[in-house]
């Protein structure tokens with residue numbers, strides 16, 4: 194049961210974070226673009242090391258859906274809920290390691306590919322071209338997220354991004 198709860202925390206958390214935070218931020222807001230997509234800094238730095246309040250706020254808002262899923266499922270299995278949150282945090286660090294020059298071993302890439310799990314090379318794509326590679330942990334959220342972005346594109350705030358940040 195703990196395994197299923199951990200998986201549900203990650204699946205529901207990623208769904209909520211992608212569709213109710215990440216996509217709206219790319220469309221209408223500036224916080225995530227100013228912090229997570231700040232090209233003047235290494236993304237390992239601002240995804241993992243930075244203690245700047247705006248960066249932390251972006252991370253916290255993105256993590257809220259995972260925390261909500263863990264709170265809802267806490268009574269089913271608190272060990273599963275905590276495991277899900279811990280794995281989610283580890284995945285944040287891992288998916289940003291491409292910036293450190295790390296390469297995912299081919300067998301890990303192949304395994305994650307079969308399971309639909311985002312590897313650092315995939316998430317690096319989101320930092321290179323922020324219109325692609327949505328989904329924090331699961332790749333199957335990317336296509337519907339891009340479809341939603343395209344559908345809502347006419348409502349986009351064009352000036353949401355500061356100079357130098359391509360969106």
Ligand SMILES: [Zn+2]
Nearest residue numbers: 229236240316
């Ligand atoms: Zn990132």
Ligand SMILES: [Zn+2]
Nearest residue numbers: 215225229323
């Ligand atoms: Zn983004």
